[in-house]
Every structure is written in C-alpha cells, then in structure tokens.
Amino acid sequence: MRTHYCAEISEEYIGEEVTVAGWVASRRDHGGVIFIDLRDKDEVVQLVCDPADSEEAHRVAEEVRDQYVLVATGKVRPRGEGLENPNLKTGKVEIVVHSLTIENRSKPMPFDLGDEKVNEEIRLKYRYLDLRTPRMHKIFQLRSTAAIAARNSLAEMGFLEVETPVLTKSTPEGARDYLVPSRVWPGEFYALPQSPQLFKQLLMVSGFDRYFQLAKCFRDEDLRADRQPEFTQIDVEMSFMDQNKIMEVAERLIRDIWAACGFWEKLPNMFPRMTYKEAMETYGSDKPDLRFELKMVDVIDIFERCSNEIFSTIAKSPKKNRIKALKVPNGDNIFSKRQMKGFEDYVRKFGAQGLGYFQMKEEGLKGPLTKFFSEEDLQAIIDRCGLEVGDVVFFGAGEKKVVLDYMGRFRLYLAELMEIVPKDVHKFVWIVDFPMFELEEGKLKALHHPFTMPKLSDKGTLDYDDIEELESAAYDLVLNGTELGGGSLRIHKQEIQKEVFELMGISEEEAQEKFGFLLDALEYGAPPHGGFAMGFDRIIMLLAGTDSIRDVIAFPKTQKAQCLLTHAPSPVDPEQLKELHIRLRQRPTAE
Numbered sequence: 279m280r281t282h283y284c285a286e287i288s289e290e291y292i293g294e295e296v297t298v299a300g301w302v303a304s305r306r307d308h309g310g311v312i313f314i315d316l317r318d319k320d321e322v323v324q325l326v327c328d329p330a331d332s333e334e335a336h337r338v339a340e341e342v343r344d345q346y347v348l349v350a351t352g353k354v355r356p357r358g359e360g361l362e363n364p365n366l367k368t369g370k371v372e373i374v375v376h377s378l379t380i381e382n383r384s385k386p387m388p389f390d391l392g393d394e395k396v397n398e399e400i401r402l403k404y405r406y407l408d409l410r411t412p413r414m415h416k417i418f419q420l421r422s423t424a425a426i427a428a429r430n431s432l433a434e435m436g437f438l439e440v441e442t443p444v445l446t447k448s449t450p451e452g453a454r455d456y457l458v459p460s461r462v463w464p465g466e467f468y469a470l471p472q473s474p475q476l477f478k479q480l481l482m483v484s485g486f487d488r489y490f491q492l493a494k495c496f497r498d499e500d501l502r503a504d505r506q507p508e509f510t511q512i513d514v515e516m517s518f519m520d521q522n523k524i525m526e527v528a529e530r531l532i533r534d535i536w537a538a539c540g541f542w543e544k545l546p547n548m549f550p551r552m553t554y555k556e557a558m559e560t561y562g563s564d565k566p567d568l569r570f571e572l573k574m575v576d577v578i579d580i581f582e583r584c585s586n587e588i589f590s591t592i593a594k595s596p597k598k599n600r601i602k603a604l605k606v607p608n609g610d611n612i613f614s615k616r617q618m619k620g621f622e623d624y625v626r627k628f629g630a631q632g633l634g635y636f637q638m639k640e641e642g643l644k645g646p647l648t649k650f651f652s653e654e655d656l657q658a659i660i661d662r663c664g665l666e667v668g669d670v671v672f673f674g675a676g677e678k679k680v681v682l683d684y685m686g687r688f689r690l691y692l693a694e695l696m697e698i699v700p701k702d703v704h705k706f707v708w709i710v711d712f713p714m715f716e717l718e719e720g721k722l723k724a725l726h727h728p729f730t731m732p733k734l735s736d737k738g739t740l741d742y743d744d745i746e747e748l749e750s751a752a753y754d755l756v757l758n759g760t761e762l763g764g765g766s767l768r769i770h771k772q773e774i775q776k777e778v779f780e781l782m783g784i785s786e787e788e789a790q791e792k793f794g795f796l797l798d799a800l801e802y803g804a805p806p807h808g809g810f811a812m813g814f815d816r817i818i819m820l821l822a823g824t825d826s827i828r829d830v831i832a833f834p835k836t837q838k839a840q841c842l843l844t845h846a847p848s849p850v851d852p853e854q855l856k857e858l859h860i861r862l863r864q865r866p867t868a869e
C-alpha cells in the first residue's frame with residue numbers, strides 16, 4: 279500500500295510523489311491548513327493537508343484523530359525556512375497530500391503513549407498499544423538483531439539448532455515446575471522444562487557434537503524485577519571440549535551479539551576470571567559488580583587479639599566465621615552521623631547483629647571500638663585496609679555466610695548511595711571454581727545442577743576431605759553485577775553421576791524414576807561434554823539499558839505471574855477439567 283517507509287522520506291525525494299502509511303502521532307489545525315505527524319514502525323513524517331492543494335484530502339484530514347490509520351499520497355517538498363526539525367530523519371521535508379484515506383479509526387488512547395510514568399498495569403492491559411511506541415519498537419529491533427546475531431555466530435562455529443520438547447518431564451534447575459495434566463493418561467502430568475539441560479546432554483550422546491537453541495524455559499518462582507515465569511535462554515552444548523574452549527565459545531558469542539547491536543566498544547579485550555572464593559570473600563557475592571572498587575578485607579586475625587569478647591569469640595572460629603572490613607575512601611567526610619546509624623539498620627535486615635566502624639582522623643583511628651584494641655593492632659588495621667585520613671572502615675562479624683551476604687549487599691547499597699556506579703561501562707567477569715555442593719538444612723544441594731562435573735582426582739575419582747570444599751567445573755559469566763549465564767562440564771560417566779546423586783541423598787530408585795533415561799544414556803558411549811546457557815532476556819535488558827525484564831518481552835506477565843492482556847491464568851470450563859480427570863478441591867471464590 280506504500281511506496282516508502284516514513285523514515286525514507288528525505289530531501290532526495292523533493293518533487294516526487296510518494297505514498298506512506300501509518301498511525302497519526304499528532305494533528306494540528308493551523309487555521310485552514312492541517313498538519314499531521316504520521317508514524318510507522320520507525321519514524322514520523324509530516325503531512326500537510328492544504329485545501330488549496332486538495333479540498334478532498336483536507337476534508338478527510340478534518341475527521342482525523344490521534345492514532346487513526348492513514349494512507350497518504352502526495353508530493354515531497356522542503357519545509358519552510360526555520361520550520362525544520364533536526365530531531366527527525368525526515369525533519370527537512372514534508373509531504374503535501376492530495377489523497378488521504380482513513381483505513382481505520384481509533385478510540386481515544388486509554389493512556390498517553392510513550393509517557394514513561396504511566397502505571398504499568400494499564401500499559402500491560404493494552405500491551406499492543408504500549409508496543410506501538412518508538413521506545414518499544416527500538417527494544418524489539420534490538421532483540422531481533424541480537425537473536426539473529428546469536429544464531430549466525432553459533433552457526434558459523436558449527437552449531438546445529440535443534441528444538442527440544444516443551445511438554446516433558448521435570449528438569450531439576452532447582453525451581454518449581456509448571457505442570458500440564460494429561461488427558462490420555464489420567465492422573466499423570468507433563469512438566470514444562472526449566473531448561474533443556476537433559477535433552478542437550480542426550481544430543482551429545484547422539485553424536486550431534488554442537489547444539490544450540492533459543493529455548494523457552496519455565497520456572498514457577500516468586501518473581502522479581504529480572505525474572506519471568508517463562509523466559510528465553512541461548513542454550514548451548516558441545517562435545518570433546520575442555521572448560522577453556524567452551525568459555526571461548528561463549529565469549530565469541532557475546533562479542534558477536536555486542537558487535538551486531540552496536541556495542542562493540544563496550545567489549546573488553548579479555549574477559550577476566552575470578553574464583554568463586556575470591557568473589558565471595560572480596561565482594562560478598564558470586565556475581566560481583568566490578569564497576570567500582572569497595573573491596574572487603576579479612577581482619578579476623580587482628581580481632582582475635584582484641585579485648586571485646588564478642589569479637590574475639592567470633593574470631594576463634596575462622597573457618598566458620600568471618601570478620602570483614604570494608605573501606606570507604608573519604609567516607610568520614612561524605613556520611614553524616616545519622617547516615618552512619620542508618621547503615622546499621624540496613625545490614626540488620628539481612629541478619630547482621632550490628633555494624634562496627636572506625637574513622638580515620640589526623641590523630642589516628644577513632645570510633646567506639648578503638649578502646650578494645652592495642653596501639654599495634656589499630657596500626658595493623660590501618661595497614662591492612664590501607665586507610666588514609668578521611669576514610670571510614672566498616673566491620674561485619676559473625677557467621678561466614680551471613681556476613682558475606684550482608685556486607686556484599688551493603689557494598690552495593692553504599693555504591694548506589696555514593697553514586698559511584700558508572701552507568702555506561704560493561705564490566706564482565708567469569709566466576710570459576712564453584713563449589714559442587716552447598717549445605718541447605720543439613721542436605722547437600724548442587725550449586726549449579728546435579729549433572730555438573732565435580733573436579734576429579736588424577737585417577738578420575740571423586741576424592742575430597744571436606745565435601746563442601748569440593749569444586750566443580752562450573753562457570754558463570756557476570757556483567758555489571760548481573761549473571762548473564764553459566765554452564766559447566768557435565769558428568770559423562772554413569773558411576774560418577776550415581777555417586778553425586780547418592781551424596782545428595784537421592785536414592786537409586788528416585789534417580790532411576792526421575793533421570794533413568796539419562797543414566798541409561800550415559801552407558802551407551804556418552805562423550806565428554808559441556809555447555810552453557812545465557813539469559814537472552816537479561817542480555818537484551820542490559821543492552822537496552824532498562825531495569826525491567828518486562829520491557830524486553832513482548833507479552834510479559836506481572837510480578838504475580840498474570841497476563842493482564844489475556845487474563846491468563848483463568849478458570850476453565852468444568853468440562854475441560856473433567857476430560858483431564860481433575861476435580862478442584864475448592865471452588866474458586868468469585869472476586
């Protein structure tokens with residue numbers, strides 16, 4: 279219906295006749311002459327409807343309202359002097375319309391399109407209108423470019439795109455499953471995949487060598503700003519590759535996506551690596567934000583000698599406990615007394631018993647705790663933390679996991695408060711050498727998933743003194759404090775897989791029942807293999823510079839996992855339930 283997209287209309291076409299189509303972004307009646315800004319997928323062009331040129335087109339233009347759908351034909355001419363709009367690609371010209379058709383009318387918009395302060399509920403209810411805005415068009419252009427770049431990159435590296443089932447069996451990524459009842463098998467259920475983990479491993483047993491997929495994953499979790507019940511990940515698996523080579527594939531993939539999306543300059547020369555231990559001990563997080571310093575140092579040995587019993591007792595168990603110091607350069611001049619008090623309340627929310635601090639003054643360390651330390655030990659603190667006049671140093675003391683967690687959060691909180699987080703840089707870091715397990719309520723849980731290869735002894739066996747110290751061949755890629763993705767080498771030998779299940783307290787019957795097909799496959803020539811998955815929505819979120827994952831998903835759900843557009847989830851016909859052999863225990867109450 280059109281000869282050109284709006285964005286194409288430039289000085290090049292002056293004097294030519296063109297036809298454009300789109301929506302009315304605005305309409306102004308200037309005493310007889312009507313100006314219309316017509317927008318299509320990516321730009322606005324100005325239409326002029328002057329009765330002197332076409333009475334008919336002007337008559338139609340009088341009826342036009344915002345967001346009407348128009349097709350307009352006319353001649354391109356330069357805008358009058360001083361009337362150019364440098365903000366538009368088409369800002370130097372306008373179209374003098376001689377034929378105007380209203381293809382469809384529109385009710386007034388339920389909200390002001392493009393107004394970012396509009397309540398999100400209404401935007402989600404009318405998502406198709408929200409998506410009509412230039413901001414959203416840009417995001418989805420970026421998303422499409424990134425998806426195509428990912429596919430091209432992986433295809434060039436010899437990866438094969440394979441789809442895996444959505445109706446399947448539970449995959450243990452540690453979240454709750456979405457279940458789908460079976461009509462054919464009364465009382466039985468499919469689970470929607472939390473990831474294609476087991477299928478991609480099976481494809482390696484099939485000799486596919488290199489697999490990828492832009493896979494939809496489903497996890498029934500409590501939602502946060504960067505989580506959705508269904509999301510997309512770039513899922514990758516390959517055979518006969520060591521950990522370094524797999525990480526190189528991931529780096530090339532990231533480079534290709536960044537380059538295609540115009541973020542080439544933000545890429546590092548090298549993706550640095552940090553061990554899990556260092557990340558936890560220095561930044562209190564396994565996804566450290568390295569855009570700013572604020573590092574923690576260990577002072578437990580110094581505190582062991584102090585005369586405060588609480589601290590010295592904590593310091594007596596250096597394996598179980600931590601005493602961490604966090605230096606804030608010039609903090610003494612930045613924070614008020616009241617703020618310092620508020621910091622304690624902040625960390626208490628995350629389990630801290632308190633928050634000690636010293637101020638570095640001309641005369642030396644000051645603060646309520648100094649009296650418990652000898653002169654030498656105060657000097658030791660100054661040296662260890664590298665304190666200069668004006669600095670403040672905070673202390674967290676207590677059980678290791680709790681201290682690292684709240685000091686890590688406190689670090690981020692301070693950085694935000696002090697506005698020292700540069701918004702425009704991309705700081706990548708690989709976190710490596712994760713522990714294989716963590717203890718949760720006395721039970722061993724796989725930190726990644728139970729198919730991750732633990733670091734084996736030279737003889738290829740699982741040897742360890744302390745199971746909690748056992749490391750795995752897992753890695754996560756972190757960008758600006760957000761986990762972009764991660765992966766691992768997998769267990770490809772049945773006896774090791776069985777041993778891991780056993781350590782996790784998964785009985786042989788349970789393992790057989792849940793993952794029997796994988797255990798079987800491992801007995802038929804499973805090659806060494808490994809892979810990773812990158813959160814595709816998260817990548818787009820970071821590239822688009824938005825802080826809500828809902829902005830980068832065309833039809834997202836709310837934090838309460840509802841789709842406000844379609845009203846899913848919703849009650850179903852009793853007949854449907856009957857067919858599925860389901861009886862509700864409780865009649866839903868009408869709202």
Ligand code: ASP
Nearest residue numbers: 473475765766809810811
């Ligand atoms: N399946 C893992 C996940 O979804 C990624 C991987 O190990 O490849 O997090």
